Amino acid sequence: MVRGKLYVLSGPSGVGKSTAVHEVMRRHPTLRFSVSVTTREMRPGEVEGESYYFISRQRFQELLDNDALLEHAEYVGNCYGTPEEPIDRMLEQGIDVLLDIEPCGALQVQKRRPDATLIFMAAPSFSEIERRLRGRGDTPPDKIEARLERARWEYQQAEKYDYIVVNDDVDHAAAEIEAIMLAEKCRACLRLHYLKEAK
């Protein structure tokens, strides 16, 4: 059984990660998406175990105390995290797992799991991020500047990633993510078993 691969897709808010993830998952039904835990309240339309696992602060603290989170962050007063154990279980079963998390979390995963492949999603141009943030209409104007400042910091971290995918078009971005996932499966170090017979 070849172990599954862990892929982390990250990038600034507004760059179009979730649309691309949706397209990649559509093309690869065997790929599994990791569901995060959060302490924030469920919003209308959200589904327990699909959008998030909604847990108490106390439970979150227990997960932290047990070192059970692959990455975690606090955002506007709420905690978010990725439980490690379900991911390990899937990888051991040969299932590939995709995480869609914030850049801060992505770098935590990189430190903890050097076998993970990190993909940064960039906009075709930085001004496009501003345009999308304003166009989405869910961010108050006074928060836009803070979001952009954060996006700038996130861009500065991108050189620590393995790959950069440019989201000029969702099909194109999904094709690049697919290619990266397939190429990573072809890494020589993961396929040495094909050579054994010749020894």
Place this chain on the structure above:
Amino acid sequence: MVRGKLYVLSGPSGVGKSTAVHEVMRRHPTLRFSVSVTTREMRPGEVEGESYYFISRQRFQELLDNDALLEHAEYVGNCYGTPEEPIDRMLEQGIDVLLDIEPCGALQVQKRRPDATLIFMAAPSFSEIERRLRGRGDTPPDKIEARLERARWEYQQAEKYDYIVVNDDVDHAAAEIEAIMLAEKCRACLRLHYLKEAK
């Protein structure tokens, strides 16, 4: 102008490299294939500048003396080599270049050009190589064992490559080569220019 990428496909004789290369080139007309030089005589059906550039021993020695070959080898009394200058010219023009060379040459390229991506083509099983060598009918039975011994040595080098592609089916192998080529273009170190605007 983003510089082109140099890909090296290698693997034992009889593994099906040229069929896969043909398929990859068909799908990617902008990819260029590097033509080697050789001192052996032209065979019926071969075309100067397509199969090889046919040159004299003296000219070959001049190329060696001028350090103008990316890799070279002698095989049953004839010399073969890959001129470096035409490849550099294409890469500078942003053109990707694919080399289909013997494993000995591939490792020479790796030492000389750490920016090259090395892909080893393996058969689905080693016994398949023997079957193909015998089935092709162009190798005398007494040479088969020597070829297999060589293939065994070549397999032992495969862990030095970046990727291993398994040629169980030409479409599948070509798809893996394509994915590797696209993923390598997405390497963060080659796309840092997308981040500049945010600084």
